[in-house]
Amino acid sequence: MGTRSNILFNPAARDAFLDACRALDTQLSPVTASQAYGAIRAAVPNFRMRGTDQQLSYYDLFVIWHAASMENRLSVGNSAHSGPIFLPWHRHFMLLLEQWMQQVLGDDDYGLPYWDWAADGELPAAQQFRTQLFSAGFIGEARGSVFSGPLGEMRTRLRGTRFWDGTRWASVVESGPALRIQRDAGNDIATLPDQSDVRRAFDQPEYDVPPYTAGVQHGHRNLLEGWAPAGDAPALHNRVHVWVGGDMGPGTSPNDPIFFLNHCNVDRIWEAWMDDKGRRYRPAAGEAPTGHALDAVMFTLIGPARRPSGVLDVSEQYTYDSLDVF
């Protein structure tokens, strides 16, 4: 069983994560872009791709899986975002990545690291993108192309874009030339979430509240996802995506491994909430909205499918080194 730890304080977990990202990105899977596109479009007609037919890396499969999840649009949000499913779906998503990393590392006890961004959010804005995290020994440059460290060897091949299809600027995933990871930290929005923001989400007594949309102003999920409070949005998880910028912007955001450092911390905050408030989830089995209930099958492209009920207790899968989240 893996232990998930703070990337800044556990050099072994940091190095293993960087090595595993590089390994999954440089090893080509047996899946081509056209095979992945065909499989997804058979189930999600909204999903659009264009560009080169190329062999995808194992890492690319997570990129396309995430992008496709957003095109399975539901009456509330989509099959991974803007509704109650947000937290269990990303836990499900990262469980497979962690298991694949364990295999490429040959270490069954490997656990993903997390980035405690709320701690950095306590720093002055000008220092937040100049921390040790954005250095050659960690994840590389905060702005522009990532050249330094192991992630400087990674390339993106799938990118969320807009394309003129003859009638409209349509949203597509483009399969194109291999490019370096791009970041633009602190330019779109100057500051990361801070510990008072985390505390506000932690103090919510309910996991989620009807009508379970991105518009609800209470509930742990919507505050942690970052749509509420409306005047402060983007907050918490969303704010980290926007603050990092670059490849973290579109639906292909797992292109940047900082995606997983962010989501591992989001998962840690949810775990801390459940540890304190109980392993409660809403909506209950069979309840609306479709695709968000406790017994909904979570959008799965690779690996075993799961339901939220199967990921509320992950004590046999992994643990965190600390649930002190603020």
Next chain:
Amino acid sequence: MKEHGESGGAPERRAAYAKLDEGLDGLEVRATFEEQAHHGHDQTSARSVRTVSHCGHTIEVVTTYEFKIDGKPVSGHFEVNDAGKVHCHDLPNYAFTSALELAKRLADLIGDDKLVDQLNAATDDRSGGGHDGHGGHGGHSGHDSGGEG
């Protein structure tokens, strides 16, 4: 307060462990689908309705957006939240205070028009469907596909 398993959260056993390459030869999406799951993707205008109760009155604010870049329409699912910020599904974490800022960001996403598109030809050959075809899954009806529970 610890109410372990209140909503059915039994620990998942490691039997669900997934090996690299397992299932990759027959890639297939499994999910709970919903009927009419094509909410607004191909629309080039977007209508957003916000409602609130105030002093016994029910207030409804309807906003319609139509985005154009270089005179050409932009498709997508655009929403306005209660704070008046605008959101679009392909910038999933953003909420813009100005629709103009959203439009500028969408323009930044415009891809490489010189990229040769091999994917739609290859996929259409395999599925027998057209580029905009909705082949394959048929009518979504709130059903599950392939969940192991």
